[in-house]
Amino acid sequence: MSNILTIAMPKGRIFEEAVELLRKADYKLPPEFDDSRKLIIDVAEEGLRFILAKPMDVATYVEHGVADVGIAGKDVLLEEERDVYELLDLKISHCYLAVAGLPDTKMNEVAPRVATKYPNVAEAYFREQGEQVEIIKLNGSIELAPIIGLSDRIVDIVSTGRTLKENGLSEYERIINVTSRFIVNPVSYRMKDKQIDEMVTRLSEVV
Incomplete structure (x- = not known):
């Protein structure tokens, strides 16, 4: 196995x-x-190789071992449920997952629909609330769904709330706070433990 430590980054x-x-x-x-x-x-001078990927793909690269370690949002880790170790909360890119929709509107009691790019997180959340909903998976422009009548609610990442306001939406519930985490492939952690532990230690000191 190479001494180069490969890092997947969003x-x-x-x-x-x-x-x-x-x-x-x-x-x-x-x-x-x-x-x-x-x-x-x-x-080369640091013995590092960086793979730049879409945020949703980072944990996949780490799970499959093409990257030894990675930096991924907690939202991605909750949604993807990949077989990786989460070693450190880097406390960067603060945001949260929230339920939002048009202001002062109730959920459809017959067939409530929720649009999101986080179907697993959304389904688990509404199940915990005792609500049975139809999840509609979208890949982008989630805010559009309630405006055009595709869904009653959306579940999406909120950073400042500006995008919701600009599209005339209101936040209803906050699901979970999100920060970026340092993750590692289990096999890499056995084979390159010294390099990985050193990186975790150095990052821990500046987090």
């Missing part, structure tokens, strides 16, 4: 905050790292 805001955290932990990442359009970036 593109976007989490990537930017995670890179800042790694630099604080004294990992020497080159300046061009931030603006690179490459999907695989090698940082």
